[in-house]
Amino acid sequence: MIEVNNVSKYFGEKQILHSINTQFEEGKVNLIIGRSGSGKTVLMKCLVGLHSPEEGKVLYSGREFHNLPENEKLLLRKEMGMVFQGSALFDSMTIEENITFPLDMFTEQSESEKHDRANFCLECVDLENVNKLYPAELSGGMKKRAAIARALACNPKYLFFDEPNSGLDPKTSLLIDELITKITHDFNTTTVVNTHDLNSIITIGETISFIYQGHLAWRGSSDNILTSDDQTLNDFIYAQPLTQRLRKTL
Amino acid sequence: MLRQLLATFGEYLIFLRQVFSKPAKWSMFFKKWLFELDAMGIGSMLIVCIVSLAMGSVITLQTALQIESGWIPAWTVGFVARTSIVMELCPTIISLLLVGNLGSRITAEIGSMRVTEQIDALEVMGVNPASHLVLPKVLASIIVNPVLCIFSIAFALFGGFLTVWLTGCISTYNFMDGLTYCFRVYDVVYALTKTCVFAFVMSTVASFYGYRIEGGALELGKASTQGIVVSSFVILVLNVVITNIML
Structure with missing residues:
Protein backbone atom coordinates (compact mmCIF):
# COMPACT_ATOMS: atom_id res chain seq x y z
CA MET A 1 0.00 0.00 0.00
CA MET A 80 8.55 0.07 -9.01
CA GLY A 81 7.61 0.01 -12.67
CA MET A 82 6.32 2.99 -14.56
CA VAL A 83 4.66 3.45 -17.93
CA PHE A 84 5.02 7.02 -19.17
CA GLN A 85 2.53 8.98 -21.24
CA GLY A 86 4.73 8.78 -24.34
CA SER A 87 5.89 5.21 -23.49
CA ALA A 88 9.50 6.44 -22.98
CA LEU A 89 11.01 3.37 -24.66
CA PHE A 90 14.72 3.78 -25.42
CA ASP A 91 14.82 4.45 -29.18
CA SER A 92 18.33 3.14 -29.66
CA MET A 93 17.39 -0.31 -28.34
CA THR A 94 15.18 -3.07 -29.71
CA ILE A 95 12.03 -3.97 -27.80
CA GLU A 96 13.75 -6.99 -26.25
CA GLU A 97 16.74 -4.85 -25.21
CA ASN A 98 14.31 -2.34 -23.69
CA ILE A 99 12.67 -5.06 -21.62
CA THR A 100 15.93 -6.69 -20.55
CA PHE A 101 17.58 -3.33 -19.75
CA PRO A 102 16.55 -3.26 -16.05
CA LEU A 103 17.62 -6.93 -15.80
CA ASP A 104 21.00 -6.09 -17.38
CA MET A 105 21.47 -3.27 -14.88
CA PHE A 106 20.39 -4.95 -11.68
CA THR A 107 20.57 -8.71 -12.03
CA GLU A 108 23.17 -11.32 -12.90
CA GLN A 109 20.78 -13.38 -15.03
CA SER A 110 22.13 -15.26 -18.04
CA GLU A 111 21.26 -14.18 -21.58
CA SER A 112 18.80 -17.06 -21.98
CA GLU A 113 17.07 -16.24 -18.68
CA LYS A 114 16.72 -12.61 -19.72
CA HIS A 115 15.42 -13.67 -23.14
CA ASP A 116 12.85 -15.94 -21.49
CA ARG A 117 11.77 -13.16 -19.13
CA ALA A 118 11.39 -10.74 -22.05
CA ASN A 119 9.23 -13.27 -23.89
CA PHE A 120 7.13 -13.86 -20.77
CA CYS A 121 6.57 -10.09 -20.32
CA LEU A 122 5.69 -9.67 -23.99
CA GLU A 123 3.26 -12.60 -23.70
CA CYS A 124 1.60 -10.89 -20.71
CA VAL A 125 0.84 -7.87 -22.86
CA ASP A 126 -0.15 -9.90 -25.95
CA LEU A 127 2.76 -8.78 -28.10
CA GLU A 128 4.45 -11.31 -30.31
CA ASN A 129 7.32 -11.22 -32.81
CA VAL A 130 8.42 -7.73 -31.87
CA ASN A 131 11.63 -8.66 -30.01
CA LYS A 132 13.94 -7.45 -32.74
CA LEU A 133 11.94 -4.36 -33.74
CA TYR A 134 12.80 -0.82 -32.67
CA PRO A 135 10.21 1.41 -30.92
CA ALA A 136 9.91 3.60 -34.03
CA GLU A 137 8.60 0.56 -35.93
CA LEU A 138 5.63 0.05 -33.57
CA SER A 139 2.20 1.68 -33.43
CA GLY A 140 1.17 3.84 -30.44
CA GLY A 141 -0.79 1.01 -28.80
CA MET A 142 2.04 -1.50 -29.33
CA LYS A 143 4.53 0.97 -27.81
CA LYS A 144 2.31 1.31 -24.74
CA ARG A 145 2.16 -2.46 -24.39
CA ALA A 146 5.91 -2.78 -24.87
CA ALA A 147 6.37 -0.12 -22.16
CA ILE A 148 4.09 -2.15 -19.86
CA ALA A 149 6.19 -5.24 -20.63
CA ARG A 150 9.36 -3.31 -19.66
CA ALA A 151 7.70 -2.13 -16.45
CA LEU A 152 6.91 -5.78 -15.61
CA ALA A 153 10.46 -7.01 -16.23
CA CYS A 154 11.67 -6.74 -12.65
CA ASN A 155 8.43 -8.12 -11.20
CA PRO A 156 7.37 -4.84 -9.56
CA MET B 1 22.93 38.44 -14.95
CA LEU B 2 25.88 37.55 -12.69
CA ARG B 3 23.56 35.76 -10.29
CA GLN B 4 22.10 33.77 -13.20
CA LEU B 5 25.60 32.92 -14.41
CA LEU B 6 26.66 31.71 -10.95
CA ALA B 7 23.44 29.71 -10.55
CA THR B 8 24.05 27.99 -13.91
CA PHE B 9 27.66 27.28 -12.98
CA GLY B 10 26.48 25.81 -9.66
CA GLU B 11 24.00 23.60 -11.51
CA TYR B 12 26.83 22.52 -13.83
CA LEU B 13 29.01 21.51 -10.84
CA ILE B 14 26.14 19.54 -9.29
CA PHE B 15 25.60 17.88 -12.66
CA LEU B 16 29.31 16.95 -12.82
CA ARG B 17 29.07 15.36 -9.38
CA GLN B 18 26.21 13.19 -10.65
CA VAL B 19 28.12 12.33 -13.82
CA PHE B 20 31.26 11.26 -11.98
CA SER B 21 29.53 8.82 -9.66
CA LYS B 22 30.14 5.09 -9.84
CA PRO B 23 28.25 3.42 -12.73
CA ALA B 24 25.51 1.00 -11.65
CA LYS B 25 27.15 -1.82 -13.63
CA TRP B 26 30.67 -1.70 -15.09
CA SER B 27 29.94 -4.17 -17.90
CA MET B 28 27.11 -1.93 -19.16
CA PHE B 29 29.35 1.12 -18.81
CA PHE B 30 32.13 -0.43 -20.92
CA LYS B 31 29.62 -1.47 -23.56
CA LYS B 32 28.33 2.11 -23.84
CA TRP B 33 31.87 3.52 -23.71
CA LEU B 34 33.02 1.33 -26.62
CA PHE B 35 29.94 2.34 -28.58
CA GLU B 36 30.71 6.04 -27.99
CA LEU B 37 34.37 5.59 -28.94
CA ASP B 38 33.28 4.12 -32.23
CA ALA B 39 30.48 6.64 -32.90
CA MET B 40 32.57 9.68 -31.98
CA GLY B 41 35.88 8.59 -33.51
CA ILE B 42 34.87 6.97 -36.76
CA GLY B 43 31.95 9.37 -37.22
CA SER B 44 34.17 12.46 -37.10
CA MET B 45 37.29 11.12 -38.82
CA LEU B 46 36.36 12.11 -42.38
CA ILE B 47 35.40 15.71 -41.65
CA VAL B 48 38.49 16.19 -39.44
CA CYS B 49 40.77 14.87 -42.16
CA ILE B 50 39.21 17.01 -44.91
CA VAL B 51 39.30 20.20 -42.81
CA SER B 52 42.88 19.52 -41.69
CA LEU B 53 44.10 18.87 -45.21
CA ALA B 54 42.60 22.17 -46.39
CA MET B 55 43.81 24.05 -43.31
CA GLY B 56 47.40 22.79 -43.68
CA SER B 57 47.36 23.62 -47.35
CA VAL B 58 46.14 27.18 -46.82
CA ILE B 59 48.42 27.97 -43.89
CA THR B 60 51.46 26.79 -45.88
CA LEU B 61 50.48 28.81 -48.92
CA GLN B 62 49.74 31.94 -46.83
CA THR B 63 53.06 31.67 -44.99
CA ALA B 64 54.97 31.18 -48.22
CA LEU B 65 53.33 34.25 -49.74
CA GLN B 66 53.92 36.45 -46.65
CA ILE B 67 57.63 35.78 -46.26
CA GLU B 68 58.91 36.06 -49.78
CA SER B 69 62.21 37.68 -48.86
CA GLY B 70 65.81 36.88 -49.59
CA TRP B 71 66.66 37.56 -45.93
CA ILE B 72 64.44 34.82 -44.56
CA PRO B 73 65.50 31.21 -45.19
CA ALA B 74 63.06 29.14 -47.24
CA TRP B 75 62.72 26.45 -44.56
CA THR B 76 60.93 29.10 -42.41
CA VAL B 77 57.72 28.29 -44.31
CA GLY B 78 57.74 24.70 -43.07
CA PHE B 79 58.76 25.76 -39.57
CA VAL B 80 56.00 28.39 -39.21
CA ALA B 81 53.39 26.10 -40.78
CA ARG B 82 54.33 23.23 -38.44
CA THR B 83 54.34 25.43 -35.35
CA SER B 84 50.95 26.98 -36.21
CA ILE B 85 49.42 23.62 -37.08
CA VAL B 86 50.71 21.66 -34.09
CA MET B 87 50.37 24.28 -31.41
CA GLU B 88 47.27 26.20 -32.33
CA LEU B 89 45.29 25.30 -35.41
CA CYS B 90 44.77 21.58 -34.89
CA PRO B 91 44.03 21.54 -31.15
CA THR B 92 41.82 24.65 -31.15
CA ILE B 93 40.18 24.74 -34.58
CA ILE B 94 39.53 21.00 -34.61
CA SER B 95 38.11 21.19 -31.08
CA LEU B 96 35.78 23.98 -32.20
CA LEU B 97 34.82 21.88 -35.22
CA LEU B 98 34.10 18.93 -32.92
CA VAL B 99 31.95 21.15 -30.69
CA GLY B 100 29.74 21.74 -33.72
CA ASN B 101 29.84 18.11 -34.79
CA LEU B 102 29.94 16.00 -31.60
CA GLY B 103 28.71 18.61 -29.12
CA SER B 104 25.48 19.29 -30.97
CA ARG B 105 24.97 15.54 -31.39
CA ILE B 106 25.38 15.00 -27.64
CA THR B 107 22.97 17.83 -26.74
CA ALA B 108 20.38 16.62 -29.25
CA GLU B 109 20.66 13.00 -28.10
CA ILE B 110 20.40 13.70 -24.37
CA GLY B 111 17.88 16.50 -24.89
CA SER B 112 15.53 14.32 -26.92
CA MET B 113 15.80 11.63 -24.23
CA ARG B 114 14.80 14.26 -21.66
CA VAL B 115 11.89 15.54 -23.78
CA THR B 116 10.55 12.02 -24.40
CA GLU B 117 10.84 11.11 -20.69
CA GLN B 118 13.49 8.44 -21.30
CA ILE B 119 15.70 10.06 -18.67
CA ASP B 120 12.78 10.01 -16.20
CA ALA B 121 12.29 6.33 -17.04
CA LEU B 122 15.95 5.62 -16.16
CA GLU B 123 15.59 7.52 -12.89
CA VAL B 124 12.44 5.62 -11.90
CA MET B 125 14.28 2.34 -12.62
CA GLY B 126 16.95 3.40 -10.14
CA VAL B 127 19.65 4.12 -12.73
CA ASN B 128 21.63 7.36 -12.33
CA PRO B 129 20.89 8.87 -15.77
CA ALA B 130 23.74 11.41 -15.65
CA SER B 131 26.35 8.76 -14.99
CA HIS B 132 24.79 6.17 -17.30
CA LEU B 133 24.39 8.49 -20.29
CA VAL B 134 27.07 11.13 -19.90
CA LEU B 135 30.12 9.48 -18.30
CA PRO B 136 30.79 7.15 -21.29
CA LYS B 137 30.55 10.15 -23.62
CA VAL B 138 32.93 12.27 -21.52
CA LEU B 139 35.53 9.52 -21.20
CA ALA B 140 35.19 8.58 -24.87
CA SER B 141 35.67 12.18 -26.03
CA ILE B 142 38.74 12.61 -23.81
CA ILE B 143 40.29 9.67 -25.68
CA VAL B 144 38.85 10.26 -29.14
CA ASN B 145 39.57 13.98 -29.48
CA PRO B 146 43.37 13.73 -28.93
CA VAL B 147 43.48 10.83 -31.41
CA LEU B 148 41.57 12.97 -33.90
CA CYS B 149 43.96 15.82 -33.13
CA ILE B 150 46.95 13.60 -34.03
CA PHE B 151 45.28 12.60 -37.29
CA SER B 152 44.47 16.25 -37.88
CA ILE B 153 48.13 17.28 -37.41
CA ALA B 154 49.27 14.54 -39.77
CA PHE B 155 46.75 15.50 -42.45
CA ALA B 156 47.42 19.23 -42.08
CA LEU B 157 51.18 18.71 -42.50
CA PHE B 158 50.51 16.43 -45.43
CA GLY B 159 48.24 19.13 -46.90
CA GLY B 160 51.07 21.63 -46.55
CA PHE B 161 53.51 19.25 -48.22
CA LEU B 162 51.06 18.59 -51.05
CA THR B 163 50.62 22.33 -51.64
CA VAL B 164 54.35 22.93 -51.74
CA TRP B 165 54.82 20.02 -54.13
CA LEU B 166 51.96 21.09 -56.42
CA THR B 167 52.59 24.87 -56.49
CA GLY B 168 56.36 24.80 -56.21
CA CYS B 169 56.33 27.95 -54.01
CA ILE B 170 59.36 26.51 -52.21
CA SER B 171 61.20 23.26 -52.66
CA THR B 172 59.84 20.21 -50.86
CA TYR B 173 63.32 19.70 -49.38
CA ASN B 174 63.19 23.15 -47.72
CA PHE B 175 59.67 22.53 -46.52
CA MET B 176 60.60 19.19 -44.93
CA ASP B 177 63.67 20.83 -43.44
CA GLY B 178 61.45 23.47 -41.79
CA LEU B 179 58.99 20.85 -40.56
CA THR B 180 61.70 19.02 -38.65
CA TYR B 181 63.68 22.08 -37.54
CA CYS B 182 63.84 22.48 -33.73
CA PHE B 183 61.03 19.98 -33.23
CA ARG B 184 60.02 19.65 -29.55
CA VAL B 185 57.90 16.78 -28.25
CA TYR B 186 56.62 19.22 -25.63
CA ASP B 187 54.70 21.06 -28.38
CA VAL B 188 52.72 17.90 -29.09
CA VAL B 189 52.18 17.31 -25.34
CA TYR B 190 50.90 20.89 -25.09
CA ALA B 191 48.56 20.35 -28.06
CA LEU B 192 47.19 17.09 -26.70
CA THR B 193 46.73 18.52 -23.19
CA LYS B 194 44.69 21.36 -24.66
CA THR B 195 42.64 18.91 -26.72
CA CYS B 196 41.86 16.78 -23.64
CA VAL B 197 40.68 19.83 -21.68
CA PHE B 198 38.62 21.05 -24.64
CA ALA B 199 37.11 17.57 -25.06
CA PHE B 200 36.06 17.58 -21.40
CA VAL B 201 34.48 21.03 -21.78
CA MET B 202 32.73 20.09 -25.01
CA SER B 203 31.23 16.83 -23.76
CA THR B 204 30.18 18.04 -20.30
CA VAL B 205 28.76 21.41 -21.41
CA ALA B 206 26.88 19.84 -24.34
CA SER B 207 25.49 17.11 -22.06
CA PHE B 208 24.57 19.67 -19.40
CA TYR B 209 22.53 21.74 -21.84
CA GLY B 210 20.77 18.63 -23.15
CA TYR B 211 20.14 17.24 -19.67
CA ARG B 212 18.44 20.35 -18.26
CA ILE B 213 15.98 20.91 -21.13
CA GLU B 214 12.43 21.64 -20.06
CA GLY B 215 9.85 21.68 -22.83
CA GLY B 216 9.83 20.35 -26.37
CA ALA B 217 11.44 20.55 -29.78
CA LEU B 218 11.86 24.33 -29.68
CA GLU B 219 13.84 24.18 -26.43
CA LEU B 220 15.89 21.32 -27.86
CA GLY B 221 17.02 23.54 -30.74
CA LYS B 222 17.79 26.42 -28.36
CA ALA B 223 19.72 24.14 -26.02
CA SER B 224 21.78 22.78 -28.89
CA THR B 225 22.74 26.31 -29.97
CA GLN B 226 23.45 27.39 -26.38
CA GLY B 227 25.60 24.32 -25.82
CA ILE B 228 27.71 25.12 -28.91
CA VAL B 229 28.05 28.81 -28.08
CA VAL B 230 28.98 28.26 -24.41
CA SER B 231 31.40 25.40 -25.20
CA SER B 232 33.12 27.46 -27.90
CA PHE B 233 33.42 30.48 -25.62
CA VAL B 234 34.83 28.43 -22.72
CA ILE B 235 37.27 26.68 -25.08
CA LEU B 236 38.57 30.03 -26.38
CA VAL B 237 39.01 31.40 -22.85
CA LEU B 238 40.72 28.21 -21.66
CA ASN B 239 42.97 28.32 -24.71
CA VAL B 240 44.41 31.61 -23.47
CA VAL B 241 44.70 30.32 -19.89
CA ILE B 242 46.40 27.04 -20.85
CA THR B 243 48.76 28.80 -23.24
CA ASN B 244 49.77 31.17 -20.45
CA ILE B 245 50.34 28.31 -18.05
CA MET B 246 52.13 25.88 -20.36
CA LEU B 247 54.24 28.16 -22.53
Missing part, protein backbone atom coordinates in the same frame (compact mmCIF):
# COMPACT_ATOMS: atom_id res chain seq x y z
CA ILE A 2 1.09 3.54 -0.73
CA GLU A 3 0.06 6.29 1.68
CA VAL A 4 0.23 9.94 0.78
CA ASN A 5 0.22 12.11 3.90
CA ASN A 6 -0.18 15.90 3.65
CA VAL A 7 1.89 16.16 0.48
CA SER A 8 2.43 19.72 -0.78
CA LYS A 9 4.51 20.70 -3.77
CA TYR A 10 5.63 24.14 -4.89
CA PHE A 11 7.28 25.32 -8.10
CA GLY A 12 8.90 28.57 -7.08
CA GLU A 13 6.20 30.63 -5.40
CA LYS A 14 3.37 28.67 -6.96
CA GLN A 15 1.80 25.89 -4.90
CA ILE A 16 0.81 22.98 -7.13
CA LEU A 17 -0.31 20.41 -4.54
CA HIS A 18 -2.10 21.40 -1.34
CA SER A 19 -1.76 18.89 1.52
CA ILE A 20 -2.87 15.81 -0.40
CA ASN A 21 -3.95 12.86 1.75
CA THR A 22 -4.86 9.62 0.03
CA GLN A 23 -4.06 5.91 -0.14
CA PHE A 24 -3.39 3.51 -2.97
CA GLU A 25 -4.31 -0.04 -2.08
CA GLU A 26 -2.51 -3.29 -2.82
CA GLY A 27 -3.93 -5.54 -5.52
CA LYS A 28 -6.21 -2.78 -6.77
CA VAL A 29 -6.28 -0.33 -9.66
CA ASN A 30 -6.07 3.09 -8.00
CA LEU A 31 -6.87 6.07 -10.17
CA ILE A 32 -5.79 9.68 -9.86
CA ILE A 33 -8.20 11.74 -11.91
CA GLY A 34 -8.67 15.42 -12.61
CA ARG A 35 -8.60 18.05 -15.31
CA SER A 36 -5.44 18.90 -17.22
CA GLY A 37 -3.23 21.10 -15.05
CA SER A 38 -4.88 19.97 -11.80
CA GLY A 39 -1.65 18.45 -10.47
CA LYS A 40 -2.16 14.74 -11.24
CA THR A 41 1.19 14.28 -12.97
CA VAL A 42 3.02 16.27 -10.29
CA LEU A 43 1.46 14.00 -7.64
CA MET A 44 2.54 10.91 -9.57
CA LYS A 45 6.05 12.30 -9.99
CA CYS A 46 6.15 12.89 -6.22
CA LEU A 47 5.11 9.25 -5.73
CA VAL A 48 7.89 7.84 -7.90
CA GLY A 49 10.54 10.26 -6.67
CA LEU A 50 10.93 12.40 -9.80
CA HIS A 51 9.83 15.36 -7.65
CA SER A 52 10.42 15.81 -3.93
CA PRO A 53 7.47 17.25 -2.03
CA GLU A 54 8.28 20.28 0.15
CA GLU A 55 5.86 19.05 2.81
CA GLY A 56 4.36 15.69 3.71
CA LYS A 57 5.31 12.06 3.29
CA VAL A 58 4.92 9.26 0.78
CA LEU A 59 4.94 5.88 2.52
CA TYR A 60 5.51 2.60 0.70
CA SER A 61 4.31 -0.16 3.06
CA GLY A 62 5.37 2.11 5.93
CA ARG A 63 8.74 3.15 4.39
CA GLU A 64 9.03 6.90 3.94
CA PHE A 65 10.35 7.13 0.39
CA HIS A 66 11.83 10.62 0.27
CA ASN A 67 13.75 10.23 3.53
CA LEU A 68 15.24 6.81 2.81
CA PRO A 69 19.03 6.51 2.48
CA GLU A 70 20.14 6.29 -1.17
CA ASN A 71 20.82 2.53 -1.12
CA GLU A 72 17.39 1.76 0.38
CA LYS A 73 15.76 4.17 -2.04
CA LEU A 74 17.43 2.25 -4.86
CA LEU A 75 16.04 -1.02 -3.51
CA LEU A 76 12.57 0.50 -3.34
CA ARG A 77 12.89 1.84 -6.89
CA LYS A 78 13.56 -1.72 -8.08
CA GLU A 79 10.08 -2.59 -6.76
CA LYS A 157 5.19 -4.46 -6.48
CA TYR A 158 4.14 -0.97 -7.47
CA LEU A 159 3.05 -0.05 -11.00
CA PHE A 160 2.45 3.49 -12.20
CA PHE A 161 0.73 4.52 -15.42
CA ASP A 162 0.77 8.14 -16.55
CA GLU A 163 -2.20 8.69 -18.87
CA PRO A 164 -1.98 5.25 -20.48
CA ASN A 165 -4.82 5.93 -22.92
CA SER A 166 -3.68 9.26 -24.30
CA GLY A 167 -3.39 9.27 -28.08
CA LEU A 168 -5.00 5.84 -28.47
CA ASP A 169 -8.20 4.93 -30.28
CA PRO A 170 -11.17 3.76 -28.11
CA LYS A 171 -10.67 0.09 -28.92
CA THR A 172 -6.95 0.12 -28.05
CA SER A 173 -7.76 2.14 -24.92
CA LEU A 174 -10.08 -0.64 -23.83
CA LEU A 175 -7.36 -3.22 -24.42
CA ILE A 176 -4.90 -1.22 -22.32
CA ASP A 177 -7.48 -0.85 -19.53
CA GLU A 178 -8.14 -4.61 -19.56
CA LEU A 179 -4.41 -5.23 -19.48
CA ILE A 180 -3.92 -2.93 -16.48
CA THR A 181 -6.69 -4.70 -14.55
CA LYS A 182 -5.40 -8.16 -15.51
CA ILE A 183 -1.80 -7.39 -14.51
CA THR A 184 -2.89 -5.81 -11.21
CA HIS A 185 -4.96 -8.82 -10.21
CA ASP A 186 -2.60 -11.50 -11.58
CA PHE A 187 0.54 -10.06 -9.97
CA ASN A 188 -1.17 -8.40 -6.95
CA THR A 189 0.53 -5.07 -7.67
CA THR A 190 -0.38 -1.72 -6.18
CA THR A 191 -1.32 0.02 -9.41
CA VAL A 192 -1.68 3.78 -9.67
CA VAL A 193 -3.13 5.16 -12.90
CA ASN A 194 -3.18 8.82 -13.75
CA THR A 195 -6.03 9.44 -16.20
CA HIS A 196 -8.84 11.66 -17.33
CA ASP A 197 -10.33 9.04 -19.63
CA LEU A 198 -13.93 8.63 -18.52
CA ASN A 199 -14.19 5.04 -19.71
CA SER A 200 -11.17 4.07 -17.60
CA ILE A 201 -12.64 5.91 -14.63
CA ILE A 202 -15.89 4.00 -14.84
CA THR A 203 -14.54 0.57 -15.75
CA ILE A 204 -11.24 0.06 -13.94
CA GLY A 205 -11.17 2.47 -10.99
CA GLU A 206 -11.29 0.43 -7.80
CA THR A 207 -10.25 3.46 -5.77
CA ILE A 208 -10.38 6.96 -7.24
CA SER A 209 -8.72 10.15 -5.99
CA PHE A 210 -10.07 13.27 -7.69
CA ILE A 211 -7.65 16.20 -7.73
CA TYR A 212 -9.03 19.67 -8.28
CA GLN A 213 -6.70 22.67 -8.46
CA GLY A 214 -4.06 20.80 -6.44
CA HIS A 215 -6.49 19.70 -3.70
CA LEU A 216 -7.88 16.24 -3.11
CA ALA A 217 -11.51 17.09 -3.79
CA TRP A 218 -13.08 13.64 -3.63
CA ARG A 219 -12.14 10.01 -2.93
CA GLY A 220 -14.25 6.96 -3.76
CA SER A 221 -14.61 4.22 -6.33
CA SER A 222 -16.17 3.64 -9.75
CA ASP A 223 -19.28 2.32 -7.96
CA ASN A 224 -20.18 5.69 -6.47
CA ILE A 225 -18.48 8.21 -8.76
CA LEU A 226 -21.49 8.63 -11.04
CA THR A 227 -23.88 9.28 -8.18
CA SER A 228 -21.69 11.63 -6.14
CA ASP A 229 -23.06 14.96 -4.91
CA ASP A 230 -19.68 16.67 -5.20
CA GLN A 231 -20.18 19.63 -7.55
CA THR A 232 -16.57 19.91 -8.79
CA LEU A 233 -16.47 16.17 -9.46
CA ASN A 234 -19.78 16.29 -11.33
CA ASP A 235 -18.55 19.25 -13.38
CA PHE A 236 -15.57 17.11 -14.41
CA ILE A 237 -17.42 13.83 -15.02
CA TYR A 238 -20.45 15.32 -16.77
CA ALA A 239 -18.59 17.89 -18.85
CA GLN A 240 -19.35 16.27 -22.21
CA PRO A 241 -22.80 16.18 -23.89
CA LEU A 242 -22.71 12.36 -23.97
CA THR A 243 -22.14 12.08 -20.22
CA GLN A 244 -24.75 14.77 -19.56
CA ARG A 245 -27.25 12.53 -21.34
CA LEU A 246 -26.03 9.59 -19.27
CA ARG A 247 -26.65 11.59 -16.10
CA LYS A 248 -30.28 12.12 -17.03
CA THR A 249 -30.76 8.35 -17.21
CA LEU A 250 -29.28 7.83 -13.73
